[in-house]
Amino acid sequence: xxxxxxxxxxxxxxxxxxxxxxxxxxxIEKVIHLGDYIAPPIVMLFKDFSLTGIFxxxxxxxxxxxxxxxxxxxxxxxxxxxxxxxxxxxxxxxxEFREISEALAKxxxxxxxxxxxxxxxxxxxxxxxxxxxxxxAHSYFKKDSSPTFxxxxxxxxxxxxxxx
Numbered sequence: 001x002x003x004x005x006x007x008x009x010x011x012x013x014x015x016x017x018x019x020x021x022x023x024x025x026x027x028i029e030k031v032i033h034l035g036d037y038i039a040p041p042i043v044m045l046f047k048d049f050s051l052t053g054i055f056x057x058x059x060x061x062x063x064x065x066x067x068x069x070x071x072x073x074x075x076x077x078x079x080x081x082x083x084x085x086x087x088x089x090x091x092x093x094x095x096e097f098r099e100i101s102e103a104l105a106k107x108x109x110x111x112x113x114x115x116x117x118x119x120x121x122x123x124x125x126x127x128x129x130x131x132x133x134x135x136x137a138h139s140y141f142k143k144d145s146s147p148t149f150x151x152x153x154x155x156x157x158x159x160x161x162x163x164x
């Protein structure tokens with residue numbers, strides 16, 4: 001199963017539309033969003049997917065975000081989430097504190113820890129656990145690199161970082 005992974009969209013509608021188009025071309029069914037949507041209507045762009053998300057540190061309209069997720073039958077799971085997908089134990093954390101991201105990965109409780117926040121893509125192994133970040137999908141603060149997102153394959157635990 002291929003899962004689209006995105007973070008820090010920060011209202012960049014243009015980039016989210018590009019990502020959605022790629023997800024459709026790649027036949028992605030499930031999307032994980034790691035927070036910092038900013039304005040809740042951005043969630044509607046993911047209506048054709050099974051969307052699971054968590055809050056980011058810049059998501060102030062939480063009740064409206066919950067409403068948008070409900071409208072598209074998505075799951076908004078709070079500030080942290082544990083998922084079991086195809087036998088993989090997965091943690092979702094926005095990533096404000098690097099120490100927490102690494103502690104989750106080093107705990108041995110998860111196969112995968114997805115995090116965002118730092119606007120930088122990452123693939124790091126801690127023993128048998130992968131710490132993966134799709135980077136940020138918005139272009140507003142990306143002077144030195146292009147916006148990115150990821151596609152995770154559950155069958156081989158590969159994580160492809162894609163630049164927009």
